[in-house]
Amino acid sequence: MRVLSGIKPSGELHIGNYFGAIKQLVEFINTTDDEVIVMIADLHAITVYQDPQYLKERIYELAALYFASGIDYNKAIVFVQSDNPDHPYLAWLFDTVTPYGWLTRMTQFKDKRQKLKNYGDIVSVGLFNYPVLMAADILIYDTDLVPVGEDQVQHVELTRDIAKRFNKLYGDTFKVPEYKINKTTARIMDLQVPTRKMSKSEESTLGCVFMLDPIDVIVQKFKKAVTDSGHEIKFDKQNKPGISNLMAILSAASGKSLKQIEEEYEGVSYARFKQDVAEAVVEVLRPIQRKAKEFLADPSQVDAILHEGAERARELSYPKLLEVLNKMGLYHHG
Ligand code: TYM
Numbered sequence: 001m002r003v004l005s006g007i008k009p010s011g012e013l014h015i016g017n018y019f020g021a022i023k024q025l026v027e028f029i030n031t032t033d034d035e036v037i038v039m040i041a042d043l044h045a046i047t048v049y050q051d052p053q054y055l056k057e058r059i060y061e062l063a064a065l066y067f068a069s070g071i072d073y074n075k076a077i078v079f080v081q082s083d084n085p086d087h088p089y090l091a092w093l094f095d096t097v098t099p100y101g102w103l104t105r106m107t108q109f110k111d112k113r114q115k116l117k118n119y120g121d122i123v124s125v126g127l128f129n130y131p132v133l134m135a136a137d138i139l140i141y142d143t144d145l146v147p148v149g150e151d152q153v154q155h156v157e158l159t160r161d162i163a164k165r166f167n168k169l170y171g172d173t174f175k176v177p178e179y180k181i182n183k184t185t186a187r188i189m190d191l192q193v194p195t196r197k198m199s200k201s202e203e204s205t206l207g208c209v210f211m212l213d214p215i216d217v218i219v220q221k222f223k224k225a226v227t228d229s230g231h232e233i234k235f236d237k238q239n240k241p242g243i244s245n246l247m248a249i250l251s252a253a254s255g256k257s258l259k260q261i262e263e264e265y266e267g268v269s270y271a272r273f274k275q276d277v278a279e280a281v282v283e284v285l286r287p288i289q290r291k292a293k294e295f296l297a298d299p300s301q302v303d304a305i306l307h308e309g310a311e312r313a314r315e316l317s318y319p320k321l322l323e324v325l326n327k328m329g330l331y332h333h334g
Helices: 015-031 051-067 086-095 100-104 107-119 125-139 150-169 215-221 241-255 259-262 270-296 301-328
Strands: 002-007 035-040 077-078 143-146 179-180
Touching: 002 015, 002 125, 015 035, 015 143, 015 241, 015 270, 051 270, 051 301, 077 301, 086 125, 086 150, 086 301, 100 125, 100 150, 107 125, 107 150, 107 215, 125 143, 125 150, 143 150, 150 179, 150 301, 215 270, 241 259, 241 270
Parallel strands: 002 035, 002 143, 035 077, 143 179
Antiparallel strands: none
16 A cells, blocks of 8 residues: 655644654554655645745755654655656646636635735735645555545545546546544644644744744643633533643643543643643653754755655656656657
8 A cells, every 4th residue: 555645844843743644654654564655745835935945944854853753764755845846747737637616615725815815925826726736746656545634634635536537537547545634633723722723824833832842842832721611631622622632632642542531630630731741742752853853963864865765756656647648648758
């Protein structure tokens, strides 16, 4: 089976990215013989303006965090999206089979467009078109499974629709992939506004725990996390969004089930509970931070890994691209 996922290097990585996406990938690599492809989605990042220097730093940082989190680059193919031009090429071909109306329904686009408008920024065609590029990322490798957080599910569903539509128009060409979310951590919420998804693009960072935040900052952010009225530690997303989110984080960080946590924390104060959540997260992040810093200190090693990854990726994607060009009646020198 082939598994693929990616993250945009458009800001600093947070624990939502880690528990929602990276951890799932690490588990695939460690527990299965599946072929895993891990992408640094820089072409997606630029759908909103990125300072070039900042972007380059984030690309290295994301690579370092992937490796430090346990993405074994000897087993998985890890590469930067812009290092494989087959993706945007296929995206253009998909543009021609994707109905405009499908894209107007994408909720992430609608949310982001609103935010950009509020800031007075432009809404690029690339932002609108972004899910088609994501479909190309996935379908060009005949991917079977895409582990993601909940906010990407609609894009994988669109990918399935594009695959089916292409197959119908030009004959059976693409596998129709499935997505996989981790039920507990598919949507880690903001610590300050627990009804809103934790996100690297919010103005206030107090509710967002970054993977490279200094340890004391992480502890402070959990200490200040918004809780709910009452004093019970009980999983109830509707009525106790703050506590439920912290429980999901503790569960992911410690491996304990939600039920176990409920039992263990019966009668325990919110303050003490938050302290324990912080400790569990610090325990996960401390070794990752240490390893990431080692990789960041040696960019030439990171370059070598990414270079090899891109070569392996292109070996897989190019024959597929040729097959598509052929099927569509386009011209190329074999
Ligand atoms: P991106 O960079 O926004 O997010 C990367 C991954 O992190 C997950 N995620 C979360 N999970 C749980 N709780 C949260 N608060 C949270 N925030 C983010 C996302 O669901 C995602 O899995 N378009 C993608 C990148 C991409 C991609 C792909 C993914 C490009 N091509 C092909 C899969 C397959 C994106 O912007 O993710």
